[in-house]
Amino acid sequence: MSLVKLVEVWRGSVLESVHFGAAAIANSNGEIIAGWGDPELVTYPRSALKPIQAIPLVESGAAAARNLGPEHVAFACASHRGEPLHRDLAEKWLLELGLEEAALACGPEYPADLPAAFAAARGALSKRRIYNNCSGKHCALLTVARHHGWPVEGYHRLDHSVQQLYLDALSELADCDARKLPFGVDGCSLPAAALSVGAFAKLIARFAGARAASPRRQSAITAIQDAMRSHPAYVSGSAEPGVMVTRVTQGRLIMKTGAEGFISVFAPGQGLGIALKVSDGEARARVPALIALMSAASLIDEQERRALAALAEPPVLDSNGAEVGRIRGCEPCLRSAASGGRAGSAGQPAAHPQ
Numbered sequence: 001m002s003l004v005k006l007v008e009v010w011r012g013s014v015l016e017s018v019h020f021g022a023a024a025i026a027n028s029n030g031e032i033i034a035g036w037g038d039p040e041l042v043t044y045p046r047s048a049l050k051p052i053q054a055i056p057l058v059e060s061g062a063a064a065a066r067n068l069g070p071e072h073v074a075f076a077c078a079s080h081r082g083e084p085l086h087r088d089l090a091e092k093w094l095l096e097l098g099l100e101e102a103a104l105a106c107g108p109e110y111p112a113d114l115p116a117a118f119a120a121a122r123g124a125l126s127k128r129r130i131y132n133n134c135s136g137k138h139c140a141l142l143t144v145a146r147h148h149g150w151p152v153e154g155y156h157r158l159d160h161s162v163q164q165l166y167l168d169a170l171s172e173l174a175d176c177d178a179r180k181l182p183f184g185v186d187g188c189s190l191p192a193a194a195l196s197v198g199a200f201a202k203l204i205a206r207f208a209g210a211r212a213a214s215p216r217r218q219s220a221i222t223a224i225q226d227a228m229r230s231h232p233a234y235v236s237g238s239a240e241p242g243v244m245v246t247r248v249t250q251g252r253l254i255m256k257t258g259a260e261g262f263i264s265v266f267a268p269g270q271g272l273g274i275a276l277k278v279s280d281g282e283a284r285a286r287v288p289a290l291i292a293l294m295s296a297a298s299l300i301d302e303q304e305r306r307a308l309a310a311l312a313e314p315p316v317l318d319s320n321g322a323e324v325g326r327i328r329g330c331e332p333c334l335r336s337a338a339s340g341g342r343a344g345s346a347g348q349p350a351a352h353p354q
Contacts, residue, residue, distance in 0.1 A: 006289035011325035019285035026201035028209025028271030039198030048258035056165040058220035062147035073227035076140035081237035082111025082131040090130035105156035106188035134188035205273030208266035292329025
């Protein structure tokens with residue numbers, strides 16, 4: 001397994017830690033146009049697959065039948081922080097479905113957002129399933145089950161009809177029979193498909209290009225992209241890196257995180273997909289690594305690099321909040337280690353509007 005250095009962690013003048021991994025950029029024709037490390041590294045994209053899991057919500061007509069807005073569609077793709085906007089939407093969504101919170105198969109959690117967690121603690125509130133960062137995806141799957149008249153019980157199992165709809169969409173975009181992929185169980189109890197870094201880059205590039213056979217699925221994919229672009233706070237949280245990436249690039253790039261150091265970006269206007277896996281699973285490394293990769297591949301311009309500088313090189317703080325070091329994405333390493341073509345090479349759709 002070949003890995004490349006993605007991130008350095010400096011404390012003072014000493015390099016304290018290094019994070020390695022693999023990454024790939026693909027176009028919607030299913031071609032890897034740049035790679036770092038081993039794009040054949042197999043891993044779980046985890047929550048980075050949520051935009052694909054959201055396809056049945058729109059494609060089936062369930063969202064339209066329930067008069068769900070783009071904020072609901074964005075929330076279906078969410079790895080959220082349990083802020084009030086997430087809590088309120090989940091509560092109203094379940095109420096509209098006529099379901100109790102116990103219908104959610106995801107486990108109860110405290111809000112990941114600290115102000116929301118403190119508010120919950122002051123109110124002596126217990127853990128809740130709607131605070132689970134995957135509750136939006138679960139609401140979406142329950143909506144699809146209700147729409148088709150299927151039982152909501154067991155919707156999280158791979159053999160349930162709602163999961164079969166997801167596997168149909170995943171199969172087309174992954175250009176393989178998704179039912180033959182290795183599966184584990186995600187943290188929220190849903191099936192978790194395993195893919196190589198390169199295969200996921202191709203998949204999310206096809207998603208970016210809405211490369212589906214049916215106009216209905218193409219329309220559903222476009223609606224999901226538009227929802228994630230227009231409501232990024234519902235996809236992650238008000239102050240999360242994905243919101244900044246979407247806003248700084250004016251919706252040209254849309255970011256979606258996964259667990260264990262996985263992260264992706266797709267560019268709908270260009271039909272590009274990026275997949276990156278930090279091999280040790282450390283979450284602190286994935287965003288600086290991604291920004292460095294996008295810079296090395298000329299997917300962001302100088303103005304955007306400056307605007308995203310806080311994400312590219314976040315500080316290491318001591319317990320008093322004083323800066324004592326930096327976390328740095330390794331752009332020079334990524335430039336020298338690129339293989340399999342260059343994102344900016346002739347004939348590739350890497351150039352972006354200025």
